[in-house]
Amino acid sequence: MPKVVVLAGDGIGPEVTAAAVEVLREVAPDVTLEEHLIGGVAVDAHGSPFPDVTRDAVLGADAVLLGTVGGPKWDGNPRPLRPETGLLALRKAMGCFANLRPVRVLPGLEKLSPLKEEVARGVDILIVRELLGGIYFDGDRRIEGDTAYNTMRYTRSEVERVSRVAFWAAEQRRGRVTSVDKANVLEVSELWRGTVQDLRDREYRSVKLNHEYVDSVAMLIVKDPARYDVIVTENLFGDILSDLAAVIPGSLGVMPSASLGDGPGLFEPIHGSAPDIAGQGVANPAAAILSVAMLLRHGLKRPDTANRVESAVAQAMRGNATRDLGGTATTTQFTRAVLEGLGQPAVG
Ligand SMILES: NC(=O)C1=CN([C@@H]2O[C@H](COP(=O)(O)OP(=O)(O)OC[C@H]3O[C@@H](n4cnc5c(N)ncnc54)[C@H](O)[C@@H]3O)[C@@H](O)[C@H]2O)C=CC1
Ligand SMILES: CC(C)CC(=O)C(=O)O
Numbered sequence: 001m002p003k004v005v006v007l008a009g010d011g012i013g014p015e016v017t018a019a020a021v022e023v024l025r026e027v028a029p030d031v032t033l034e035e036h037l038i039g040g041v042a043v044d045a046h047g048s049p050f051p052d053v054t055r056d057a058v059l060g061a062d063a064v065l066l067g068t069v070g071g072p073k074w075d076g077n078p079r080p081l082r083p084e085t086g087l088l089a090l091r092k093a094m095g096c097f098a099n100l101r102p103v104r105v106l107p108g109l110e111k112l113s114p115l116k117e118e119v120a121r122g123v124d125i126l127i128v129r130e131l132l133g134g135i136y137f138d139g140d141r142r143i144e145g146d147t148a149y150n151t152m153r154y155t156r157s158e159v160e161r162v163s164r165v166a167f168w169a170a171e172q173r174r175g176r177v178t179s180v181d182k183a184n185v186l187e188v189s190e191l192w193r194g195t196v197q198d199l200r201d202r203e204y205r206s207v208k209l210n211h212e213y214v215d216s217v218a219m220l221i222v223k224d225p226a227r228y229d230v231i232v233t234e235n236l237f238g239d240i241l242s243d244l245a246a247v248i249p250g251s252l253g254v255m256p257s258a259s260l261g262d263g264p265g266l267f268e269p270i271h272g273s274a275p276d277i278a279g280q281g282v283a284n285p286a287a288a289i290l291s292v293a294m295l296l297r298h299g300l301k302r303p304d305t306a307n308r309v310e311s312a313v314a315q316a317m318r319g320n321a322t323r324d325l326g327g328t329a330t331t332t333q334f335t336r337a338v339l340e341g342l343g344q345p346a347v348g
């Protein structure tokens, strides 16, 4: 029986994860679920945002479902005791270097986008964000008096391994990869660009590759999102661009992700713990439920079940928009609609 470790975390994490777990139990009743602490709640209980007991559990799991971490209660903590530090440590411990963040506008849901319907219609982008390198990890990082340092650093092999995932994904999709960097200014981007191009020329000649600067992509991805198929980029740029891309479907609350590496995968919504709405029962659980779909597809290799969940979410979104999407459905009402949809034939 596959084992999934569930880490609900902080803020709206427990609310959206409870919804996601209900759906997972419904579609995969054979899966064993094991809950553990991460983030602020783990600091409070164990004095660490990523306790050893959680580390041992995730390393022995077939997949990990994560909620969100962080919140004002822990914002003043020293860096090792911050919830976000626990999340970075989790990703590192699991070796999940490729973070897949799909951005999709399903038929009939264009009206949920703040963009013009014709701009949002049919958008289907996969952002592949490098997750274990760059300025978030390693290197020189410190505050020294009035000066602070962080270091952006990448090796050729780190760039190659995430680029492989992007090229592989493009081969299953529309065959195009846009590599996003700042090669006009940064040495790291110069190495990034050269490495992605070399790999494409050596091993992925059927894939069409282009390179764009991150500042320009920040504009084009909202002006003309249909121009993108797969985007591959480094950690910080991918973090920012994917939140920006959430505007296209209409909310962070519909953006799932899968983080893949050599071991078990980690599946989590891209949004944070949303302290402004935590505890109100209004968080949109779609991103967490769609992360379950990604867990079923990539983690447990059950693509048909993943499709079922995605169809049920799409159907629920058509009539039960939550507050972030201009509707009035609560977390529970939306989740009920998804569960009801699971009993019905799959649609679009
Ligand atoms: N993966 C994670 O666990 C992440 C954690 N964080 C942490 O979360 C905390 C809050 O960060 P913010 O910058 O405010 O970003 P956030 O993503 O938590 O919230 C940004 C805005 O989006 C809304 N939002 C987010 N998810 C939603 C959902 N499912 N349904 C409805 N509305 C939703 C929030 O209400 C807020 O207005 C911080 O402590 C931050 O460090 C931030 C990003 C990722
Ligand atoms: C460490 C996290 C808070 C970074 C983040 O915003 C994300 O992974 O989306």
Ligand SMILES: [Mg+2]
Binding pocket: 239, 240, 243, 270
């Ligand atoms: Mg982020």
